[in-house]
Amino acid sequence: MKRYLVSRFAGMLVVMALVATLVFFITRLAPGDPAAIMLGDQATAADIAKLRAAYGLDKPLPVQFAYWLSELAQGNLGQSIFLQRPVTQALAERAEPTFFLTLFSIVIAALIGVPCGIVAAVWRGKPTDQVFSGFAMLGASVPSFWLGLVLMQIFAVGLGWFPVAGYGDPGVPLSARLHHLVLPSIVLGVVNSALILRFTRASMLDVLGDDHIRTARAKGLSEARVILRHALRNALIPVLTVLGLTFALLIGGAIVTETVFGLPGVGNLVVSAVLRRDYPVIQGALLVIAGLYVLINLAIDLLYLVVDPRVKY
Numbered sequence: 545m546k547r548y549l550v551s552r553f554a555g556m557l558v559v560m561a562l563v564a565t566l567v568f569f570i571t572r573l574a575p576g577d578p579a580a581i582m583l584g585d586q587a588t589a590a591d592i593a594k595l596r597a598a599y600g601l602d603k604p605l606p607v608q609f610a611y612w613l614s615e616l617a618q619g620n621l622g623q624s625i626f627l628q629r630p631v632t633q634a635l636a637e638r639a640e641p642t643f644f645l646t647l648f649s650i651v652i653a654a655l656i657g658v659p660c661g662i663v664a665a666v667w668r669g670k671p672t673d674q675v676f677s678g679f680a681m682l683g684a685s686v687p688s689f690w691l692g693l694v695l696m697q698i699f700a701v702g703l704g705w706f707p708v709a710g711y712g713d714p715g716v717p718l719s720a721r722l723h724h725l726v727l728p729s730i731v732l733g734v735v736n737s738a739l740i741l742r743f744t745r746a747s748m749l750d751v752l753g754d755d756h757i758r759t760a761r762a763k764g765l766s767e768a769r770v771i772l773r774h775a776l777r778n779a780l781i782p783v784l785t786v787l788g789l790t791f792a793l794l795i796g797g798a799i800v801t802e803t804v805f806g807l808p809g810v811g812n813l814v815v816s817a818v819l820r821r822d823y824p825v826i827q828g829a830l831l832v833i834a835g836l837y838v839l840i841n842l843a844i845d846l847l848y849l850v851v852d853p854r855v856k857y
Contacts, residue, residue: 578821622824631828642809652733661744683738709806788844
C-alpha cells in the first residue's frame with residue numbers, strides 16, 4: 545500500500561505539472577489583451593503598455609511562466625488583474641455555492657440512479673426496466689439549461705416555492721442561501737442520474753448471473769438479502785467509479801446551471817475571467833479543479849478496498 549500511495553502521489557505531481565503548463569500557455573493563445581480589455585476602447589497605447597508592464601505581461605512567456613511556477617511553489621495562485629485581490633481569496637469567496645451545489649447534486653443523482661439501476665437490473669426486460677431505461681435516455685438527452693428554465697418557470701415563477709435566481713445576501717442565514725440551490729441541484733441531479741443508472745444496471749446484470757448469487761438463492765436467503773448484500777456489494781466498484789467521476793466533473797462543469805440560476809459560484813467566476821482574459825484567475829481555478837479531480841480519483845481507488853477486500857494494490 546505504501547508503495548502504491550507513493551507512486552500515485554508521484555503521478556499526481558506529474559499530472560498537475562502538465563496541467564499547469566497547458567493551462568498557462570493555452571490561455572495566452574486566446575486572442576485579446578487583458579490590459580486593453582480592462583482599460584476600454586478609449587485607452588491609449590501608452591496606457592496599455594504601462595498596465596502590461598505593471599502586471600508583467602510585457603515579459604517573454606518563459607519568464608512569466610517561471611515566475612508563476614515560483615509563486616505556485618509558495619502556495620500563491622497569483623493576483624487577479626480585474627478583481628484586484630489574490631486568486632485564492634477570489635476562489636474562496638465563490639467556493640460555497642459551487643461546493644453545496646455539487647454535493648446536493650451528486651446526492652440526488654445517486655439517490656435516483658443507484659436504486660433505479662438496481663430495480664431495472666432485477667426486473668430486466670420487464671416494463672419497469674423499460675421505464676427506467678427510457679428515463680435514463682431522456683435524462684442524458686435533456687439539456688440542463690432547458691430543464692432549469694422549465695423548473696424555474698413552474699416552481700419559482702408559477703408556484704413561488706423557490707427563488708428565481710441568485711444566492712441571497714451574505715448576511716442571511718445559511719439555510720436561506722441553500723434554499724436557492726434546490727432547483728439547480730435537482731436539475732444537475734436528474735441530468736447526471738442517467739449515467740449512474742445505466743452503469744448500476746449494467747454492473748448489476750454482470751453480477752446477477754454469477755455462481756455465488758445462485759448459491760445464495762439456493763441457501764434460501766431472501767431475495768432482498770441476495771440483491772443488496774451479495775449482488776450490490778460486488779457491483780459497487782464500477783458504480784463508485786462513475787460516482788467519483790461525476791462528482792469531479794460537477795465541480796468544474798456546473799457553469800451552465802450556475803449561469804441560468806445566477807449563482808455566484810466558481811463556474812461564473814471562470815466564465816467572467818475568460819471574457820476578461822484574467823489569466824491568473826483562469827490558471828488558478830483550473831489548477832484547483834484539476835487538483836480536486838485527481839484527489840477524488842485517489843479517494844475512489846482507496847474506497848475499493850472498503851467495498852471489496854479482494855482488491856490488492
